Ligand SMILES: *[C@@H]1O[C@H](CO)[C@@H](O)[C@H](O)[C@H]1NC(C)=O
Ligand SMILES: *[C@@H]1O[C@H](CO)[C@@H](O)[C@H](O)[C@H]1NC(C)=O
């Protein structure tokens with residue numbers, strides 16, 4: 469199967485190349501199949517550009533440099549060709565010219581610098597990587613790349629690069645970004661969490677504290693958080709977790725027009741790259757979700773630590789909805805308020821358990837994932853030993869997602885409650901008692917620390 473598939477891919481690739489020669493557009497595959505990753509240290513001046521272009525072609529011949537490290541290649545292809553190829557498979561189209569591009573962060577890996585973007589509806593668009601040295605002088609001619617997967621751009625590495633940016637025209641305007649080091653020998657964390665982008669008016673402080681303290685008790689060591697909008701009051705506690713080193717924040721600034729929920733996709737893409745190499749396992753879940761182990765004795769960390777099969781790259785948990793019938797309180801009022809209002813204390817009425825895969829949530833090894841979606845991995849990288857990476861499902865007898873679903877927000881109760889009731893009639897369930905005492909204590913402690921002396 470694998471072989472036939474590869475064969476078909478190669479045929480398509482060859483056809484594309486032939487098509488390219490006929491249409492005289494060599495930019496479709498700017499790099500040869502085996503091209504070095506440290507190349508093109510050519511002059512920047514406009515006058516020399518044609519020479520520089522020639523020298524780029526010359527340098528792009530097979531080189532021993534990359535052959536020395538097989539991990540540069542993906543499925544036997546130059547990784548940049550492979551990316552382009554995935555886009556072609558998906559959209560059957562060549563890269564289009566973007567009208568503009570807004571960048572987010574840049575991360576340097578062993579074989580590439582990956583830049584994340586925020587511009588909406590810009591998948592499969594042509595962009596140029598722009599490299600700057602210590603003195604902010606541009607290095608070499610811009611490298612043509614593309615936005616694929618959505619919100620992600622891969623740039624070849626160049627010696628001496630200190631900052632990088634993206635432009636839509638070859639010599640167009642760009643904002644340089646500093647580069648985050650992801651050339652790590654081994655992951656810093658075993659288990660982290662990507663929290664879905666924060667937006668909307670509902671007060672978040674208590675939901676947020678409970679989420680963090682819940683996952684900390686489950687062994688989560690680090691939280692990656694995207695904020696599109698949060699109130700100043702909520703930011704107090706978020707910033708306090710930044711202060712204690714548990715939470716890292718990326719802010720998302722709107723430069724297009726989109727509904728707030730579309731920021732979830734930017735969160736998935738940026739977090740895929742942000743966590744890659746820094747953590748072994750990453751939970752992708754929302755503020756109002758509590759993944760926990762049911763009859764498995766141990767924490768989520770214990771559970772992922774026994775996954776030894778390197779082919780397993782995603783662990784998927786089924787969903788149970790807990791009916792959240794009120795909005796969260798706006799301000800902290802003390803311990804007694806928390807006993808009443810912590811979601812785990814307040815809401816118990818629960819749906820049946822969603823069928824396998826239905827709005828499920830995953831814990832993934834982001835180094836093995838090419839495209840991530842909210843509920844599953846859309847595409848894994850090809851595994852290195854000819855087998856495939858796989859997603860496994862956790863039985864509800866072992867673990868579940870408790871999702872405190874607000875019935876009024878997004879009109880969920882009217883639109884979706886019906887279909888979830890098909891999975892079973894409402895019944896009361898509880899947050900695991902083994903953790904409830906400690907959770908409550910930790911939530912109270914942090915809330916008091918941050919808000920007890922809040923005057924405004
Ligand atoms: C090749 O890459 C692997 C991991 O990607 C790395 O551990 C190794 O040191 C690299 N080898 C060379 C010769 O650069
Ligand atoms: C970028 O281009 C899009 C589509 O052409 C346009 O709607 C948007 O306003 C532009 N954004 C910026 C920040 O220029």
Ligand SMILES: *[C@@H]1O[C@H](CO)[C@@H](O)[C@H](O)[C@H]1NC(C)=O
Nearest residue numbers: 777778779780855856857858
């Ligand atoms: C690892 O998992 C894969 C996919 O489920 C399976 O094919 C393979 O046999 C497993 N390897 C071991 C050593 O269990």
Ligand SMILES: *[C@@H]1O[C@H](CO)[C@@H](O)[C@H](O)[C@H]1NC(C)=O
Nearest residue numbers: 777778779780851852853855
């Ligand atoms: C490689 O192959 C072996 C044997 O089928 C398997 O157990 C292992 O998990 C595979 N995957 C990786 C990524 O090593």
Ligand SMILES: *[C@@H]1O[C@H](CO)[C@@H](O)[C@H](O)[C@H]1NC(C)=O
Nearest residue numbers: 762763863864865866867868
């Ligand atoms: C856990 O095990 C008990 C006893 O076997 C069973 O009644 C219960 O349904 C299980 N819980 C879950 C969530 O599967």
Ligand SMILES: *[C@@H]1O[C@H](CO)[C@@H](O)[C@H](O)[C@H]1NC(C)=O
Nearest residue numbers: 881882883884885886887889
């Ligand atoms: C939900 O169920 C009620 C009662 O069965 C029905 O009248 C209504 O049309 C359903 N709504 C949707 C959106 O399916």
